Amino acid sequence: MADAKVAIPVSEESSPYPLIARQGAANALVSIGDVVFGGSEFVVIAGPCAVESQEQIEHAARMVQQTGGRVLRGGAFKPRTSPYSFQGLGLEGIEYLRRASLKAEIPFITEVMTVDSVEELEARVDAFQIGTRNMHNFDLLRAIGETRKPVMLKRGFGATLKEWMFAAEYIAKGGNSNIILCERGIRSFAPETRFTLDLAGAVWAKQESCLPVIIDPSHATGLPQLISPLTRAAAAAGLDGVMVEIHDDPSQALSDGDQALTMRQFETLIRELKPVVEAMGRRMENV
């Protein structure tokens, strides 16, 4: 059923981004650990915005794994608007993530922000994330393109869909095609949600490229009560997964706590999601 939606195949000859362009029904499959994106599974990535302590991230990893999440997320290097805000635990946070990931037997993804750190992180992380503010950091795109790690490329909140495709092409041109696209909301005039989730744009990206596409409704909306409906919407629209923020105690989070789901809300999300995923002829593991 997933393939039925790909109505306008783009031939390699004519595409301005030939390495990532869709050609017929074949989807690229991208693995983080043993979790495959772009195939028959609808994948849930979950975790806190920022790694805060060994205990916090270990607990989160266990909860995510037990509830049906398949990949752990957590930021150790945080892009912050103000130079005076908490910038993350850095390499120490990466170590916390590694240990939590191994213990709970769930792979993890984390943001990389500087070219210098790519080599050091490559040996330690399961997947890179390129954040929305770095989508146009061509230097970083090239550096990641020279690794062979899977990378999730978030759309810039001020970027057009084609610019997003071209950013992926920059990575692929270096030889790394293990790219997952993530729509995380764009800037618009509408103030009620933090950004405007461009679900139509995510579907467009799925049809235009061969890459897996997921959404991040937590950053897109900033409103916990919208996360579960939008996750189901992503599944029904034929996308490949979702990344959500959870926190044991959102009111105490060091970063973006307001938008995080409690564990109980996350369980409800998974329970409500499953029938929709199955109605689409796809599956969820461990649920």
Place this chain on the structure above:
Amino acid sequence: MADAKVAIPVSEESSPYPLIARQGAANALVSIGDVVFGGSEFVVIAGPCAVESQEQIEHAARMVQQTGGRVLRGGAFKPRTSPYSFQGLGLEGIEYLRRASLKAEIPFITEVMTVDSVEELEARVDAFQIGTRNMHNFDLLRAIGETRKPVMLKRGFGATLKEWMFAAEYIAKGGNSNIILCERGIRSFAPETRFTLDLAGAVWAKQESCLPVIIDPSHATGLPQLISPLTRAAAAAGLDGVMVEIHDDPSQALSDGDQALTMRQFETLIRELKPVVEAMGRRMENV
């Protein structure tokens, strides 16, 4: 399940738009003919952008009804950017719609553009539509508020979510609470789709108000290949229906042909939609 998503009830006392505000789990039910919006049915409205002839609209009505559409749409008075563009067939078009609707036994909805015509149209149409360019035409909102006809209020493409709520309150203040909200895309910088469908905003509106909420993916995106995925997304997000444009021969349409679905694409949409609607614990009639 639908009620589970309404996480933040707004009390009547504190709402700035008390007549339409959500209070607990109860949804307002709005009927067009015998079709109920806001209940257990997920409703598909379909038809051509503009009424072009008696034959065209009769054929469309029959096709819509046979395929699983529940309400016929068609414009007789068209809001056009240029005063030199085709402005619709006017009252003659309304007559065509009426006859087609009666023959195919399917109610219809059509746009009203002027205060003067409200009285004349009230006796002839099953439901009014207020278009995106008139969401802030307070004069028209008041005039419709004095009728008792169901009305679909489209969100202005430059309007915030709260402004949309207030526009509904203008109608309700006149005594007419038969209001269906329709998100049809907002203006953003992203050029690949005609507008940016604000699905999160539609879910927000469903949680904030007691009114049925649907989306119009045809006008929102202008791209036929996105209509079916977004329709399923609306169902999975807990919204109440969808309005889509269809045309026998999109290339010959007098208005907005590019975004219309062929009848065959429309049949596929209905077939792909049904399992998602059922997974949400809701139903489609006549499918």
Place this chain on the structure above:
Amino acid sequence: MADAKVAIPVSEESSPYPLIARQGAANALVSIGDVVFGGSEFVVIAGPCAVESQEQIEHAARMVQQTGGRVLRGGAFKPRTSPYSFQGLGLEGIEYLRRASLKAEIPFITEVMTVDSVEELEARVDAFQIGTRNMHNFDLLRAIGETRKPVMLKRGFGATLKEWMFAAEYIAKGGNSNIILCERGIRSFAPETRFTLDLAGAVWAKQESCLPVIIDPSHATGLPQLISPLTRAAAAAGLDGVMVEIHDDPSQALSDGDQALTMRQFETLIRELKPVVEAMGRRMENV
């Protein structure tokens, strides 16, 4: 010097809005009372957002006239987001405006919101204003097109420049070419100012059409400290005038008080503006 900027004349044959399109260097001149827009004068329109009392508006008219303002503005019918907000004094407010205008010997402009009121107001006002929310109210555009009163057409805050041109063409098609265009800010993602003043768009409109073009920095920014710099910018860019909000006691205004200039700030604005207007080879009257 003004004509030197019109670099791309649009020929009548090719323009999609032939009645308002620029053809060579000739500007249309539009008069409100004895004040001419589009000629050598740079015109300042000023007044309170809403008419609140006879005393208030008489005082404002006198102050505006004495300080160098040339046209009085004041709203008697107010488009308000909420149906529960102050909607203006209506016809009583129009009477207050008329008396204040006659006494201070300064013409006035005021917003018209409904088709029904056009005839009644035509006999009583010096100029109509069509507000940003009504730019796409085609019914109202047509009704104003059938009068011969000057009309200031504000750009819709969600409208493209071409849509604004077409709205003017709707008016001109009825036979009324006494149109002044007013850019008043568009919606954007930037939250620091209320709207984003599109000064480049206003200059574009001046080059694309033969009509006078002014700006409304008060509504565009909502920040009093930006009004004077932006007024000078409008003059230096070759535009024809400005409309600003003033209030004796902004903190007590019934509508939009935060953005109003005090009389003292208005005097400073005029004093700082004059040398820029003269540097452009134009003039201000009564200063």
Place this chain on the structure above:
Amino acid sequence: MADAKVAIPVSEESSPYPLIARQGAANALVSIGDVVFGGSEFVVIAGPCAVESQEQIEHAARMVQQTGGRVLRGGAFKPRTSPYSFQGLGLEGIEYLRRASLKAEIPFITEVMTVDSVEELEARVDAFQIGTRNMHNFDLLRAIGETRKPVMLKRGFGATLKEWMFAAEYIAKGGNSNIILCERGIRSFAPETRFTLDLAGAVWAKQESCLPVIIDPSHATGLPQLISPLTRAAAAAGLDGVMVEIHDDPSQALSDGDQALTMRQFETLIRELKPVVEAMGRRMENV
């Protein structure tokens, strides 16, 4: 007169970006070569988008210097949406710029895109430019902060005004306060100009910070016929300068030729600008 516009001084204590915040009337002065930004001079920076050859840039430097431009611009490292587009001449282009700059006795500014190249370029350029796509490249901001070179920080086309202030604070925190802010247009829904120049935002930045602020109307609008009016507008609004693109033969430019001014248009711009600058009580050198 310039100081009169700074109506809302921000005290150091309360500012979230204390190193760049305005405190009273004092402006920071930033020099590129012997040209001072933020003082009594209104500065024009001009040059081609990309350095294409030694001859081209030498000719441009001479023309800019003779016509009244004070700083030469030219890109040797070009941020391009597509990895397959011309990426600039790199270090060779920097050498061309240096020679042209020395010969014509006019300092130059050029974009820096990677952290690795900062040290190498620091010894060779007169000023750095951080482009709109790198405004949120915190790594690059920090690296530039550790140099003592003047830097022009362009606003991200998707960035709020406060985010722009914070980006400047990142640079200042490293010890480098030689920052010039440049507004170059933001993304909006309006398609007629390439971006929407936020002149009000530039004035806001001038009032909020102590830094010099200029605009780049060439990139903001993409329309040569708007450059001269907007340059005058910047001067009249109290800003400190402008950066414009010129090209001997815009139709043959390797990058962004459509928006470049011919030398003759540039001469007209300078001639029309001077009286406005003088009316503001400021001056232009070499004109």
